Amino acid sequence: MSAALEIADWPAVTVEIRVRGRVQGVGFRPAVWRLARELGLQGEVLNDADGLLIRASGDEAAIARLLDRLQETPPPLARLEGVDARYVALELMPGFRIGKSEPGPARTEIAPDTVVCPACVREVFDPLSRRFRYPFTTCSHCGPRFSITTAIPHDRAATTMATYALCPACGREYDDPGDRRFHAETAACPVCGPRARLVRCDGEALTFECVSMLDDCDAAGMLLQQGHIVAIKGVGGYQLACDATNAEVVARLRAAKRRETLPFVLMARDLDVIRRYCLLSEAETRLLQSPAGPIVLLASAGEPLPTLVAPGLRSLGLMLPPTPLHLMVLRRMERPVAVTSGNEAREPQIVDDREALACLSEMAEFALVHDRPIAMRIDDSIARVVDGLPRILRRGRGYAPETIALPDGVADPPDLLALGGDVKSAFCLVVDSKAVMSPHIGGLGEPLTFDEYRNALAEFTRLFHHKPAAIAVDRHPEYHSTRLGRLRAQETGLPLIEIQHHHAHIASCLAECGRPLAAPPVLGIVLDGAGWGADDTIWGGEFLLADYREARRIGTFKPVAMPGRDAGTNEPWRHLYAHLSAAIGWTALCERYGQLSLCQDLARRPHAALDTMIRTGVNAPPASSCGRLFEAVAAALGICRERQHYEGEAAARLEALASSPIVLAEDDALAYPFAIGELPGTKLPFLEPLPMWRALLDDLARKTAAPVVAARFHKGLAKAIVAMAQKLAAAQRPQLDTAALSGGCFQNKVLFEATAQRLRAAGFAVLSHSQVPANDGGLALGQAAIAAVRMHKR
Numbered sequence: 034m035s036a037a038l039e040i041a042d043w044p045a046v047t048v049e050i051r052v053r054g055r056v057q058g059v060g061f062r063p064a065v066w067r068l069a070r071e072l073g074l075q076g077e078v079l080n081d082a083d084g085l086l087i088r089a090s091g092d093e094a095a096i097a098r099l100l101d102r103l104q105e106t107p108p109p110l111a112r113l114e115g116v117d118a119r120y121v122a123l124e125l126m127p128g129f130r131i132g133k134s135e136p137g138p139a140r141t142e143i144a145p146d147t148v149v150c151p152a153c154v155r156e157v158f159d160p161l162s163r164r165f166r167y168p169f170t171t172c173s174h175c176g177p178r179f180s181i182t183t184a185i186p187h188d189r190a191a192t193t194m195a196t197y198a199l200c201p202a203c204g205r206e207y208d209d210p211g212d213r214r215f216h217a218e219t220a221a222c223p224v225c226g227p228r229a230r231l232v233r234c235d236g237e238a239l240t241f242e243c244v245s246m247l248d249d250c251d252a253a254g255m256l257l258q259q260g261h262i263v264a265i266k267g268v269g270g271y272q273l274a275c276d277a278t279n280a281e282v283v284a285r286l287r288a289a290k291r292r293e294t295l296p297f298v299l300m301a302r303d304l305d306v307i308r309r310y311c312l313l314s315e316a317e318t319r320l321l322q323s324p325a326g327p328i329v330l331l332a333s334a335g336e337p338l339p340t341l342v343a344p345g346l347r348s349l350g351l352m353l354p355p356t357p358l359h360l361m362v363l364r365r366m367e368r369p370v371a372v373t374s375g376n377e378a379r380e381p382q383i384v385d386d387r388e389a390l391a392c393l394s395e396m397a398e399f400a401l402v403h404d405r406p407i408a409m410r411i412d413d414s415i416a417r418v419v420d421g422l423p424r425i426l427r428r429g430r431g432y433a434p435e436t437i438a439l440p441d442g443v444a445d446p447p448d449l450l451a452l453g454g455d456v457k458s459a460f461c462l463v464v465d466s467k468a469v470m471s472p473h474i475g476g477l478g479e480p481l482t483f484d485e486y487r488n489a490l491a492e493f494t495r496l497f498h499h500k501p502a503a504i505a506v507d508r509h510p511e512y513h514s515t516r517l518g519r520l521r522a523q524e525t526g527l528p529l530i531e532i533q534h535h536h537a538h539i540a541s542c543l544a545e546c547g548r549p550l551a552a553p554p555v556l557g558i559v560l561d562g563a564g565w566g567a568d569d570t571i572w573g574g575e576f577l578l579a580d581y582r583e584a585r586r587i588g589t590f591k592p593v594a595m596p597g598r599d600a601g602t603n604e605p606w607r608h609l610y611a612h613l614s615a616a617i618g619w620t621a622l623c624e625r626y627g628q629l630s631l632c633q634d635l636a637r638r639p640h641a642a643l644d645t646m647i648r649t650g651v652n653a654p655p656a657s658s659c660g661r662l663f664e665a666v667a668a669a670l671g672i673c674r675e676r677q678h679y680e681g682e683a684a685a686r687l688e689a690l691a692s693s694p695i696v697l698a699e700d701d702a703l704a705y706p707f708a709i710g711e712l713p714g715t716k717l718p719f720l721e722p723l724p725m726w727r728a729l730l731d732d733l734a735r736k737t738a739a740p741v742v743a744a745r746f747h748k749g750l751a752k753a754i755v756a757m758a759q760k761l762a763a764a765q766r767p768q769l770d771t772a773a774l775s776g777g778c779f780q781n782k783v784l785f786e787a788t789a790q791r792l793r794a795a796g797f798a799v800l801s802h803s804q805v806p807a808n809d810g811g812l813a814l815g816q817a818a819i820a821a822v823r824m825h826k827r
Contacts, residue, residue: 045090045091045092045093046090046092046093046096046120047076047089047121047122047123047125048088048089048090048119048120048121049087049088049118049119050086050087050088050089050099050100050117050118051083051084051116051117052084052085052086052087052103052113052115052116053083053084053085053113053114053115053117053141054084054111054112054113054114054115054141054142055111055142055144055435055436056084056085056111056113056141056142057080057084057085057141057142057143057144057185057186057187058178058218059108059109059144060109060110060111060174060215060216061085061107061108061111062079062085062131062216063131063173063210063215063216064107064108065078065085065099065103066078066129066130066131066210066216067210068099068102068103069087069089069099069129070210072091072095072096072098072099073091073092073095074089074090074091074095074096074099074129075089075090075091075125075126075127075128075129076088076090076091076125076129077125077126077129077130077131078129078130078131078132079131079132079133079134079135080134080135080141080187080188081135081136081186082136082137082141082185082186083137083141084141084142086135087099088121088123089125089129090123090125096118100116100118103116104116108173108174110144110147110174110175110324112142112435114436114438114467131216134186134188136184136186141185141186142434142435142436142467142469143178143179143182143185143187144178145179145325145430145431145432145433145434145435146176146177146178146268146355146411146430146431147174147175147176147178147324147325148175148324148325148353148354148355148356148431149170149171149176149355149356149357149360150172150174150175150324152172152174152213153171153172153175153176153357154357157170157357157360163222163223164223166247166248166250166361167222167223167226167357168250168357168358168361168403169221169226169227169229169356169358169403169405170221170222170357171217171219171220171221172213172214172217173213173214173215173216174213175324176219177219177268178219179409179411179433179434180268180409180410180411180430181193181219181406181407181408181409182408182409182496183195183408184496185496185497188218189218189219192219192408193405193406193407193408194218194219194226194227197221197225197226197227199220199221199225200222200224202222202224203221203222203224203225203226206220227405228404229249229250229266229358229401230249230401230402231250231253231399231400231401231402232390232402233398233400234264234390234393234394234398234399234400235394235398236390249401250358250361250362250401251362251364251365253362253399253401254361254363254364254365254366255365256399257274257275257276257362257366257370258276258365258366260275260276260279261275261397261399262274262282262286262289262396262397262398262399263275263397263399263400263401264389264393264397264400264401264402265358265359265362265375265400266386266389266400266401266402266403267356267358267359268355268356268407268411268430269382269407269409269410269411269412269413269430269472270374270375270376270382270384270407270410270411271375271376271382271383271384271389271393271400272372272373272374272375273290273372273375273393273396273397274300274362274370274372275370275371276368276370276371277299277338277339277342277369277371278338278368279339280339280341283297283339283341283342283371284339284341286371286373286396287341289396289397290377290378290396291378292373292378294345294678294679294682295678295679295682296342296344296346296349296350297342297343297371297372298352298371298372298373298413299338299342299351299352299369299371300352300353300354300363300369300372301351301352301353301363301366301368301369301370302353302354302360302364302366302367303353304321304322304353306366307321307331307351307353307369309335309336310333310334310335310338310349310351310369311331311332311333311334311349311351312331312332312333312334313331314418316418316421316423317329317331317418320416320423321352321353323431324431325414325430325431325432326352326353326355326430326431327352327413327414327415327416327425327430328350328351328352328414328415328416329350329415329417329418330348330349330350330415330416330417330426331348331349331350331351332347332348332692333348333349338369342371345682345685345689346689347689347692347693348689348692350415352372352413355413355430358401358403362401374412375389375393375396377392379475379479379482380479380481380482381410381474381475381481381482381484381485382410382412384410389402390402409472409489410472410485411430411433411472412427412429412430412473413427413429413431414429414430414431414432414433415427415429417780417782419782419785419786420785420786420789420790420801422803423803424780424801424802424803424807425802425803425804425805426780426806426808427473427810428459428470428472428473428805428806428810428811429472429473430472432804433459433470433471433472433473434469434470434471434472434493435470435804436467436468436469436470437467437470437544437545437804437805438467438544438547439463439466439467439468439544439817439818440543440544440547440549440550440581440818440821440822441547441549441550442549442551443466443818443821443822443825444825445466446463446466446821446824447463447502447503447824448462448463448465448500448501448502449462449463449501449502449503449504449505449820449821449824450462450463450499450503450504450505450518451463451504451505451813451814451816451817451820452504452506452514452515452517452518452813452816453507453514453809453810453813453816454509454514454534454809454812454813455477455478455507455509455512455513455514455515456476456478456680456809457473457475457476457777457806457809457810458473458474458476458477458514458809459471459472459473459810459811459813460474460486460489460493460514460813461813461814461816461817462494462501462817463501463817463820463821464497464499468814468817468818469493470805470813470814471489471493471813472489473806473810474486477514478513483513486513486514487517501527502527502528502824503528503530503820503824504521504527504528504529505518505530505532505817505819505820506519506529506530506531506532506816507531507534507565507812507816508531508532508533508534508565508567509564510565515531530819530820530824532815532816532819532820533564533565533566533584534565534566534572534812535557535559535564535575535577535584536557536577536583536584536815536819537813537816537819538557538559538561538775538776538807538815539555539559539577539579539584539773539815540579540581540814540815540816541775541805541811541812541813541814541815541818542557542773542774542775542801542802542807542815543579543581543773543800543815544581544815544817544818545802545805545811545814546773546800546801550580550822552580553580553771554578554579554769555579555580555769555771555772555800556576556578556758556761556762556769556797557575557576557577557578557579557584557775558575558576558577558754558772558773558775558776558788559574559575559577559775559776560573560574560659560660560754560777560778560779561658561660561776561777561778561808561809562602562660562661562680562778563656563660563661566586567584570592570654570655570657571595571655571656571657571658572589572656572658573590573656573657573658573659573660573661574589574657574658574659574662575588575589575590575657576589576757576761578765578769579773581818581819582819582822582823587717587718587764587765588717588718588719588720588757588760588761589657589717589718589719590658590659590662590719590720590722591615591657591710591720591721592656592712593608593611593612593615593655593657593658593661593662594611594615594646594647594650594653594654594655594656595607595608595611595653595654595658595661596608596610596643596647596652597646597652598652598654602660602661602664602677602680603676604675604676604677605665605668605672605677605683606634606635606638606668606674606675607643608661608662608664609631609635609664609668609669610635610638610640610643611653611665612661612665613635613665614643614644614647616722616723616726617723617727619640623636625730626733626734628734629730629733629734630671631668631669631674631733634674659776660681660684660777660778663684663687663781664683664684666687666729666743666746667683667684667687668683669729669730670687670690670733670739670742670743671739672687672690673686684778687743687746688743688747688781688782688783688784690739690740690742690743690744691743691744691747691783692783693740693743693744695738695740695741696741696743696744699741699744699745699748703745704745704748704749704751704752705724705725705728705729705745705746705748705750706724706725706753707720707722707724707725707749707750707752707753707756708721708724709721709753709756718757718761720753720754720757725746725749728745729745729746732745744783747781747784747787748787750784751784752787754788755788755795758792758797759795762797769797770798771798771799771800772792772797772800773801774788774789774799774800774801774807775801775802775807776807776808777806777807777808777809779801779802780806780807780808785801
């Protein structure tokens with residue numbers, strides 16, 4: 034008996050199927066249409082504010098097959114969170130159709146932007162294709178999504194493609210079930226879609242004598258090869274690009290951006306170009322070629338690049354061209370280009386065309402612009418393979434605003450707003466029991482960045498029709514995000530939930546690892562620069578007994594004064610002096626190590642004034658900061674001693690030294706020792722760095738190579754962290770067996786891998802970040818999870 038006859042023996046039923054998750058803008062409706070037609074069903078599929086809705090009538094066995102296949106083989110970019118079906122009494126029209134979208138309060142995901150797919154790449158470079166060298170070629174499986182979204186549900190009318198009416202040829206593809214552009218809302222071609230053009234930033238007419246150029250993108254590539262700086266309108270904002278192998282133009286770009294040492298990202302045409310400059314593992318290759326297409330940090334090796342590309346570092350941030358436009362620009366480039374955001378230093382990326390030409394004219398001579406508006410500003414994501422897993426260091430294009438599930442056990446939390454931190458800021462909405470993270474925004478101390486933060490918050494609120502029942506903020510009284518949250522709570526009467534910084538870090542890690550609410554507490558190890566502690570002092574190297582409900586400090590790093598408070602973090606010599614004074618004392622230091630250049634350098638500093646600040650506590654609060662310890666050790670080696678030009682520069686350069694090939698076989702026995710003491714009057718265990726400092730200074734006196742010193746510090750710190758973890762875990766009843774690692778210092782590959790591997794060897798299960806950053810970029814997720822639990826208890 035044939036399968037068709039078997040199905041015919043089943044009774045006919047009508048069902049309504051709700052599909053939730055990332056199901057809009059990913060080719061799901063066409064996939065359902067094809068499958069329903071194949072199974073002989075009648076009805077419709079449509080987008081609505083809750084996701085995807087299917088109304089189908091037919092044999093019950095065929096509908097069962099539809100449900101199975103939807104879950105077994107969804108479209109490549111889809112992510113299912115649930116499929117529910119119920120019987121309904123509806124009379125459906127014959128045939129199966131894609132219905133008109135139904136608006137309403139948004140309860141579905143917005144798909145992230147994805148890089149151009151291989152099929153579209155082949156079209157772009159096929160001379161016989163009607164999209165030959167068309168820079169906005171996309172299909173159901175690739176292209177812009179979030180960055181062009183103006184409303185939900187995802188339809189062409191709800192994107193910045195709304196003004197581009199499909200030409201007859203694109204219309205036929207849109208209506209053809211066999212075409213991969215069947216109901217692709219971003220479909221376009223040279224006849225009906227956006228157009229790119231190359232202009233001079235000074236407004237003068239553009240002329241070229243070269244006749245071999247194919248188009249404006251090709252001309253932009255030629256200008257890059259000739260040593261010009263070109264502004265390029267990308268997916269989420271303008272970029273500035275130049276030839277990364279040309280030291281003179283790289284220096285010009287640095288001067289124009291007033292970007293002294295922050296490394297430039299590199300974009301290369303293909304993997305062959307990347308392999309000439311970097312080591313590339315299989316995991317890193319997969320990450321580079323993934324639909325998200327992030328910037329990937331890779332170990333530099335092979336052909337040298339100008340030192341100004343990534344001063345003092347042994348890694349390079351590489352990315353493949355994310356769009357056909359970038360591919361066309363780089364088609365003839367046999368070398369990478371340096372890429373940075375198109376904006377003044379520490380300001381948001383420019384998205385407006387007029388603003389770009391006005392503001393970037395002193396940085397770039399030419400601009401490759403286009404007429405498709407950018408609805409949502411978004412930076413490129415940055416990722417790194419650490420301890421065998423891809424880990425997001427900055428969450429932007431390709432990942433945001435992908436949702437993250439809240440802890441299992443928190444039933445139907447109300448909508449919530451979590452405002453995150455102050456540096457590397459991002460906020461989080463709780464919508465329909467899911468966490469929606471914003472893209473990375475930046476430091477809120479910059480007025481224009483804070484404006485962008487508020488604008489992005491307003492856009493997310495509008496898109497998701499978000500009406501929070503409470504607002505979660507960091508406890509730090511001076512954070513801009515905290516002040517904004519307090520103001521909104523006062524204006525609206527909503528509850529304000531203040532959450533300790535390091536508790537939020539651990540909750541973020543637990544949430545993205547899927548740790549259920551009922552699970553026992555973990556040993557949370559949070560290493561960062563600074564956060565407001567539960568005792569109103571500055572914390573930054575913490576061991577917590579933590580779950581979503583609460584966090585109790587059970588260990589810490591030794592508190593050391595921060596002369597100059599936050600402003601002093603730009604001058605690592607201050608932290609070097611404070612640490613050496615606390616550990617050894619200035620007089621004893623000079624007596625034993627006075628011949629060292631670091632002592633002679635510090636002797637010229639205003640140490641008497643610093644002594645007064647430290648003694649009185651005026652503008653020099655104590656901080657148990659791991660980040661400040663890294664800066665002090667870096668300064669001892671002469672790294673950024675006078676000044677660091679971006680957050681974490683000294684630590685990044687110290688990590689680069691520790692990654693040197695000459696220290697790969699360094700003996701663990703030579704790792705610098707730490708001690709474990711107790712804070713007076715508290716019995717709180719702390720890591721005492723005095724033995725480390727003595728060993729480090731002795732090595733400097735013996736003229737030990739700086740990479741060896743850096744490696745011994747990293748290994749010694751990892752051993753000390755694990756020793757503390759073992760001591761603390763054994764003291765708890767029941768004994769702790771799981772450690773959660775969070776905080777910006779754990780984005781250090783050398784430290785993370787040494788710590789995680791030693792923890793596992795000691796019998797711990799290790800939880801860590803991969804979907805959201807370990808730094809403050811992931812803070813809002815933890816705040817949202819804690820707030821959801823607290824509201825759940827009410």
